[in-house]
Amino acid sequence: GAGVSQSPRYKVTKRGQDVALRCDPISGHVSLYWYRQALGQGPEFLTYFNYEAQQDKSGLPNDRFSAERPEGSISTLTIQRTEQRDSAMYRCASSIFWGAGNEQFFGPGTRLTVL
């Protein structure tokens, strides 16, 4: 079956523009996670959903970042008024259920570059 997919794979934008990053989790997976991965670093947690409910957004850096998963499947991470420091790989993951021990399956990521 298909894994986690993300689009676009690459996004180049100018400072001040808004961007929307899409994640399509594995079908049937209840939990969906967003991470940000800087070059040479491990993924850093941003937020996660169970079904359509955002359970934890403690990792979102500031109020320019928001995420939604309105129908409990596809999720969108939106960054408003992008800044150069937002440049990173944004990764989505999903798991069949929530809780430590449930394997998180990661997507290929969206490489965001803010000029």
Add this chain to the structure above:
Amino acid sequence: QQQVKQSPQSLIVQKGGISIINCAYENTAFDYFPWYQQFPGKGPALLIAIRPDVSEKKEGRFTISFNKSAKQFSLHIMDSQPGDSATYFCAASETGANNLFFGTGTRLTVIP
């Protein structure tokens, strides 16, 4: 503040050798410790994981050793192969939480 510290940053091993990657943590509430393998252009993929009720877990050529008192855990890759060349991340999380805290990664190169 890095919740999980990983070393070395990079590692070069001869084919057939043993690769060892180490991680340390401070949060005693962590009770799930997975290792992820990441190939270039791909997302991380779960390799092996351990809970603190055991000191060792082995799956094929991959072994996790866990030292609860020292708050350390390590990944051992026996008979390392060129196909094992990848970046390895240790991670940790706690029951009741869902986010993983990742180490900074180790880039492993296995020389034929």
